Amino acid sequence: MTQLPSYYKFWHKLGHYSLKFGAWSVLFFLILPILVIIPLSFNAEPFFSFTRGMVTLDPDSYSLRWYNNIVTNDNWLLAVKNSFIIGIFSTIIATILGTLAAVGLSSQYMPFKRVIMLIILSPMIVPLIIVAAGMFFFYTKFNLAGSFAGLVIAHSALGIPFVIITITATLSGFDRTLYFAGLSSGASPVRSFVDIVVPIIRPGVISGAMFAFITSFDEVVVVLFLAGPGQRTIPRQMFSGLREQINPTILAVATLLIAISVIFLVTLEVLRQRSNRLRGLEGHN
Amino acid sequence: MNSDSESDFLRFANVQKSYDQKNLVVKDFNLNIPEGEFLTLLGPSGSGKTTVLMMMAGFESVTSGEILLKGESITRTAPYKRNIGMVFQNYALFPHMSIAENLAYPLKIRRIPKSEIKERVDRYLELIELQGFGGRPPGQLSGGQRQRVALARALIFQPSLVLMDEPLGALDKKLREQMQLEISRLHKKLGFTAIYVTHDQTEALTMSDRIAVFNNGVVQQCAAPEVLYEQPENAFVAEFIGENNFIFGVVKEIRSNVIEIEISTGEMVRARKVDDCQIGSICKVSVRPEKLFLISEGSQDGSSDNNVITGKLLLRQYVGDYIRYYFELPDEKEVVVKVLNDHTAPNIDRGQTARLLSKENDCFAFMAD
Numbered sequence: 001m002t003q004l005p006s007y008y009k010f011w012h013k014l015g016h017y018s019l020k021f022g023a024w025s026v027l028f029f030l031i032l033p034i035l036v037i038i039p040l041s042f043n044a045e046p047f048f049s050f051t052r053g054m055v056t057l058d059p060d061s062y063s064l065r066w067y068n069n070i071v072t073n074d075n076w077l078l079a080v081k082n083s084f085i086i087g088i089f090s091t092i093i094a095t096i097l098g099t100l101a102a103v104g105l106s107s108q109y110m111p112f113k114r115v116i117m118l119i120i121l122s123p124m125i126v127p128l129i130i131v132a133a134g135m136f137f138f139y140t141k142f143n144l145a146g147s148f149a150g151l152v153i154a155h156s157a158l159g160i161p162f163v164i165i166t167i168t169a170t171l172s173g174f175d176r177t178l179y180f181a182g183l184s185s186g187a188s189p190v191r192s193f194v195d196i197v198v199p200i201i202r203p204g205v206i207s208g209a210m211f212a213f214i215t216s217f218d219e220v221v222v223v224l225f226l227a228g229p230g231q232r233t234i235p236r237q238m239f240s241g242l243r244e245q246i247n248p249t250i251l252a253v254a255t256l257l258i259a260i261s262v263i264f265l266v267t268l269e270v271l272r273q274r275s276n277r278l279r280g281l282e283g284h285n
Numbered sequence: 286m287n288s289d290s291e292s293d294f295l296r297f298a299n300v301q302k303s304y305d306q307k308n309l310v311v312k313d314f315n316l317n318i319p320e321g322e323f324l325t326l327l328g329p330s331g332s333g334k335t336t337v338l339m340m341m342a343g344f345e346s347v348t349s350g351e352i353l354l355k356g357e358s359i360t361r362t363a364p365y366k367r368n369i370g371m372v373f374q375n376y377a378l379f380p381h382m383s384i385a386e387n388l389a390y391p392l393k394i395r396r397i398p399k400s401e402i403k404e405r406v407d408r409y410l411e412l413i414e415l416q417g418f419g420g421r422p423p424g425q426l427s428g429g430q431r432q433r434v435a436l437a438r439a440l441i442f443q444p445s446l447v448l449m450d451e452p453l454g455a456l457d458k459k460l461r462e463q464m465q466l467e468i469s470r471l472h473k474k475l476g477f478t479a480i481y482v483t484h485d486q487t488e489a490l491t492m493s494d495r496i497a498v499f500n501n502g503v504v505q506q507c508a509a510p511e512v513l514y515e516q517p518e519n520a521f522v523a524e525f526i527g528e529n530n531f532i533f534g535v536v537k538e539i540r541s542n543v544i545e546i547e548i549s550t551g552e553m554v555r556a557r558k559v560d561d562c563q564i565g566s567i568c569k570v571s572v573r574p575e576k577l578f579l580i581s582e583g584s585q586d587g588s589s590d591n592n593v594i595t596g597k598l599l600l601r602q603y604v605g606d607y608i609r610y611y612f613e614l615p616d617e618k619e620v621v622v623k624v625l626n627d628h629t630a631p632n633i634d635r636g637q638t639a640r641l642l643s644k645e646n647d648c649f650a651f652m653a654d
């Protein structure tokens with residue numbers, strides 16, 4: 001608890017505590033629906049609410065049956081596999097293309113920079129449902145609807161903006177003369193890029209890649225439009241699960257997704273600090 | 286300028302550069318540089334110095350003309366094949382490599398054996414007096430130390446030509462002077478040819494064998510420092526290098542290479558003719574503040590073969606090692622006189638007049654624009 005300044009009068013104090021209360025409530029309501037899912041996913045009963053036994057912490061009221069459900073249900077296993085296949089391939093494509101685009105777009109002399117940036121970032125700005133509908137009509141023409149290739153391409157397009165944004169941020173601190181210094185040391189353009197540019201922007205590349213993966217991993221709108229029965233992903237499976245066979249399996253899946261997200265977030269933060277250190281933002285130690 | 290192009294190490298022949306296909310940033314740049322020379326490109330901001338250096342390094346294309354290194358055109362050679370060392374203004378040390386790795390990088394690229402790399406890195410660390418710093422990241426070095434590493438990295442693969450673009454621009458005055466000495470020392474010791482860019486003229490005067498003064502994409506004059514200072518070839522050089530007074534007057538008489546003008550005080554001033562002036566036209570005479578001598582009103586000595594200008598004292602400025610006197614002429618132009626702060630420094634009060642003497646050889650007549 002911080003000490004309040006001694007000149008605070010009643011109204012100051014009231015304001016201070018109301019602000020504090022408000023801030024905590026917002027945080028609480030943001031995080032509670034997420035946290036509540038975790039214990040519920042261990043529910044022994046097929047309910048979405050806390051049973052008496054759970055509240056009294058009776059071990060018998062908890063079980064792993066919904067987790068077991070995931071690994072024994074072919075639909076869920078297929079969904080997990082699909083999610084990873086689509087996620088990984090679209091991440092690779094988005095990261096490579098996004099990195100190259102970010103490098104080009106951060107060049108001082110790139111013409112039409114803003115326009116090109118806007119076009120590439122548009123999937124992030126345009127409502128997803130419109131993007132998805134557009135993709136559906138367009139991809140159908142090329143027989144890409146209902147195929148893995150179609151989903152990978154679509155998710156790459158959705159992931160690229162994130163890659164570009166994170167790498168552009170990293171590159172904004174990148175000094176282009178370093179690349180020139182590589183060339184003047186005798187390294188070819190490719191070698192200079194690999195030896196000098198890539199290690200310095202690596203944290204940005206990795207966090208961009210993670211954003212791209214998460215984007216693909218929890219994307220449902222485009223999947224609803226484009227995926228055939230063979231390409232159901234985890235979110236798509238949850239979506240139909242909600243309507244067809246309501247049971248806490250969804251909660252178990254959600255808990256796993258939360259765990260993955262947290263792991264990703266922590267990794268991102270570690271990388272961000274490392275990148276700051278590399279760019280000398282943290283000073284000398 | 287010497288035209289013996291065969292023996293020249295580096296030659297620029299009619300080099301032009303335009304970034305937008307319309308305006309020439311560098312116009313018809315010609316320069317011959319003998320091996321081992323320390324040449325400085327000096328010019329105001331935006332005059333195209335960096336552009337010339339970038340073309341030489343290969344980071345910018347040449348719009349027209351040729352750059353020849355040892356008689357061979359490098360105009361279309363890729364930058365990494367030119368074998369030219371480069372020192373950047375902001376050091377450009379690789380932040381993810383240690384000092385030793387930075388120095389080793391050009392050697393590693395050249396596939397030099399590991400043992401030799403180590404030996405050479407040690408030798409260059411010693412040369413820049415940073416033994417024991419090899420394992421540190423660049424972030425832990427001071428500005429001067431980083432610049433020394435950048436210099437060593439540009440020299441370690443023993444290029445015959447080293448380019449430096451305002452390498453000391455980011456350092457404070459004291460460190461800059463120290464580094465100027467350091468660079469000169471390494472140049473003498475290793476014997477590379479250096480092209481150095483600066484807009485600090487003191488730096489240019491003290492370090493260079495020759496200075497090419499640059500303005501508007503054209504070399505105004507390329508000569509040794511003392512020639513540049515003592516015999517400027519045009520008004521821009523006279524004004525840009527060092528401090529100069531410009532005194533305006535009407536041309537009265539022209540002899541082979543001496544011009545006589547009548548200035549606003551009615552006095553006649555003789556000067557060496559630089560530009561072709563017509564009798565009756567307005568022209569300006571440059572004379573350096575330290576080449577003017579102050580004689581208080583009344584005394585007569587030395588006036589016979591010297592130019593005499595009478596001015597009214599506006600301001601006396603005490604600088605320390607010297608004193609500056611600001612005089613005003615009837616046409617409201619100012620004339621500055623620099624006098625060493627010793628017993629000869631006269632005591633004149635504001636508003637008093639004094640006579641300023643100068644030798645004909647120290648005065649240069651240019652066309653007034």
Ligand SMILES: Nc1ncnc2c1ncn2[C@@H]1O[C@H](COP(=O)(O)OP(=O)(O)OP(=O)(O)O)[C@@H](O)[C@H]1O
Nearest residue numbers: 109304310328329330331332333334335336337484
């Ligand atoms: N890549 C570029 N694209 C377009 N114009 C450029 C580019 N680089 C330089 N210029 C222009 O060319 C001119 C000369 O620039 P240059 O950088 O060579 O000057 P400089 O003499 O090095 O100046 P300074 O002393 O400020 O470094 C300037 O007008 C500049 O705006």
Ligand SMILES: [Mg+2]
Nearest residue numbers: 334335336450
């Ligand atoms: Mg410059």
